[in-house]
Amino acid sequence: MVVLGQFLEVLIGGLLAGVLYSLVALGFVLIFKASGVFNFAQGAMVLLAGLALVRSLDFMVARGIPTWAAIVLALLFAAVVMAITAALIQKLVLGPLVNQSDLSLFMATIGITFVLEGAGQMIFGSDVYPLSLFPTDAWFILDGLFEGGLLVNKLDVWGGLIAGALVAVLAIFFQRTKTGRALRAVADDHAAAESVGIPITWIWFVVWLVAGLVALTAATVWGTKLGVQFSIVFLALKALPVLIIGGFTSVPGAIVGGLIVGAGEKIAEVYLGQQIGGGIEYWFAYVLALAVLLVRPQGLFGERIIERI
């Protein structure tokens, strides 16, 4: 019973941790769906959104604004920062690169990454800024069944709820709104979409804005978990295997991929890592991703692209 309890605890913890990776992965999926570009800057966008949020929140709380009002205003401020960022990226980088190869656009996002990292730290500071938007203690459930109960972290549960809500909102946006459908058309072919009157510059602004807002959502959870700090950019590396497994174009795939990566790496670390010296979870996620790539290159939920030659 003890062994089963321990396994369930690791499994639940892993699944919930995976959902937190999915929060970051969703931003990648959005931009890839709309522009066919792998946005290397998504981790930096989470950092920028988090810094804007926490620094404005601290500023307002220090001036006596009630905490609830300060949180709302700080979220609005951070959303505005992400909107301005999206507009600047569209105007200065993506606009001039319309109809260029995907590789050029990908390289541009590497440039954007460093600009956002540097500018974010220059404007808002490079310290660790604590953020406490959600509870971080734990529940111990099924105490009667398992000795000491099964540990479930409240923050992870909040992350899961937020990810679920986000997926629902994004699904409605992509399937039911005119802008969402236009986004999908742009993803298929920039030039063709433009030729039928879809304003590509506006669409790219919208998608970067939505990705920015998803980054802000991820920052609220990860900022509470780690404090807002530079290390948040490394989450992009955690999201990559999630995307490979779930598929670069699928919102539900990002969630399922996250669950697989989270559970897989935690179980591997706890049960396999102890036998071979530990520290394996970081690369084990990529082993899982490679296995999926070999069997299903487009990911479990990705669209199979068939091109006529």
Added chain:
Amino acid sequence: MLRKTLAFATAASAVLSGAGIMLSAGPAMAQNEQFIPRLVYRTGAYAPNGIPFANGAADYITMLNERDGGINGIKLVMEECETGYATDKGVECYERLKGKGPTGAAYFSPLSTGITFALTEKAPGDKIPLLTTGYGRSESRNGAVFAWNFIAVGSYWTAADIAIQHIAKELGGFDKLKGKKISLVYHDSPYGKEPIAALEVRAKLNGFNFKAIPVTHPGVEQKSQWLAIRQDRPDYVLLWGWGVMNSTSIKEAAAVAYPRDKIIGVWWSGAEPDVIPAGDQAKGYKALMLQHGAGQFAVHADIEKNVYAKGQGVGKDTFGQVLYNRGLIDSLIGTEAIRTAQAKFGKKPLTGEEVRWGFENLNLTAARIKELGFEGMLAPIKFSCEDHQGADQGRVHQWDGKEWKIISDFYTADRKILDPMVAEYSAKYAAEKKITPRDCSKEK
């Protein structure tokens, strides 16, 4: 076309800045100036810990210039190079700065065990000493083999030994360690791995069960490690983290309800940036002190008066914090080595080789430490040809939710245990690198 060019230029310049390539020409040097390079990390994942150290180190040198006109009339000129805690960038900074100034770099202080490992290979060829205050290769204490390394004040083996001594004291004696479980949660890097050898020796000697649990850089995700700890229930956890890893460990410990007062961090896991992000969850957490902790002493008053009053300080936000104070101590040891060397070689800018002599003959007595304004922060330090560490003491402090409180007297690491390890590991290094150890008896 212009817009495309601009877009490319923006991306290119960003990539360059991200790569930490410094394009500034640096300060102009006069012939009577001593050049001190500073490898720092003010950006990146480890910036919250790198910044206060860099501030303290810089403020102390500025204070010497402002108060005393440098050292014996020789002005100190420093230049920072951003390493981002990356070994490749650290080596790049070293190569760029080693020849600067009329006599080249006086010494390097890498503030990274990884960079120290890399520079240990280069320093003998360039004849530039490496000052690694509280970090680096533990066996580099042996000056006969590591002629250019000065692992000042304490090594990770010193730290591991002091941590076990403190646990034994809490338990009521070394005999009480028998059968206890002690786990090490460590940064999976040369830094984090350093204490393992010493802890294994102690585990054998004192009969406790030791387990090492690695955390991959940068340490943002540690759920599996702490779930394993929850299952294993060790009596104590030693934390060998850096940067975000430390506060994440404390938060994860809280999440699995592991008592914070049973965690003891190394002195690089015991500063304000390690506990403040964890909020109330860090209450009760303990860490080793590299002798000093936080707080302000006579030297701080001197810095206030001679640096900040003139609007020249760089670290007001971090003034008196643990890592700021460590930066002060780092520069104190480096500059006192220069002063010692000047007594032999003359009051002029010195070469790295001459400064190395200064390190080996540095004797910071209690009286001298008081005179320099460090009384209460440091115990005496004395280097020699054989001993490039100079001290073996440490204390323990505990975070009460607002500040660090010192909770122990000075412990002295047991050299009967550590000296044979230093001898064994340094001999192995010498054989590997084909180094003939110096005969220190002939250099006295």
